[in-house]
Structures are given as structure tokens and as C-alpha cells.
Amino acid sequence: AEAMNRYVRAIRFEGHVGMYVHDLAVVVFTGIKHTADWFLGGFVEHEMTSSFIDWAKKQINMYAEMFRKQVYSSDAQQETVEETLKITHNQSRKLLQEFGLDFRFLLDELLVQDPQ
Numbered sequence: 001a002e003a004m005n006r007y008v009r010a011i012r013f014e015g016h017v018g019m020y021v022h023d024l025a026v027v028v029f030t031g032i033k034h035t036a037d038w039f040l041g042g043f044v045e046h047e048m049t050s051s052f053i054d055w056a057k058k059q060i061n062m063y064a065e066m067f068r069k070q071v072y073s074s075d076a077q078q079e080t081v082e083e084t085l086k087i088t089h090n091q092s093r094k095l096l097q098e099f100g101l102d103f104r105f106l107l108d109e110l111l112v113q114d115p116q
Contacts, residue, residue: 001058008024008066011027013070017080021067022091024066025095026091033096035052036056056101071084
């Protein structure tokens, strides 16, 4: 989690929300994918999987919080929101779903302006 936070803080926002969301998604989703590989390789007992799921959920929550801060500003345009949601779903599919990690349900729930 600390390494992921360092990489996320290193992402520069240079005025284009879509590019920032792309970089954020690549960093967070790649971190989750690599951590899953290491974790599941190190713990063959399935009872330990819940620890990884809890950690991954926290990372998805962190991603969603940062996403909302950048995307849903007071002057957010619907076109920008749709573009960033598409970017997020594409990167999730490419970096997570293709490797058996599907967090679409959580992303759909969290990537709204005011999540419950």
C-alpha cells in the first residue's frame, strides 16, 4: 500500500483529466494485479485470500476517491465524466478482468458523484 501511494503521488496532473485518470488507473490496477500474483503465489491456502480482497478493496476505494476529486469538480462536463469512466473500465478490463480480478461491481458503485 505504501509503494502504491508513492506511485500515485508521483502522477502529475497537467490539466487533462482523462490523461490523469488513465495514469491513475494504470498505476492502481497494475499494483493490484502484481500484488495478487505475489500474494496468491505466496499463500496457497484459500483462507488467506480474504486478506488480499480486503486490501484490494481499499485500493479500489482510494482510486475512486481520487477519481471523484478530479472528475466531479464544480465545472465537470458530462463528456469528461463519460470519457474518464470509459478509461477506467477499459483499464480495469485490460489489467484486472483478463487476469481473473473483477472489481466492476465495486467501480460501478463508487465512481458516481455521490456514492452511498
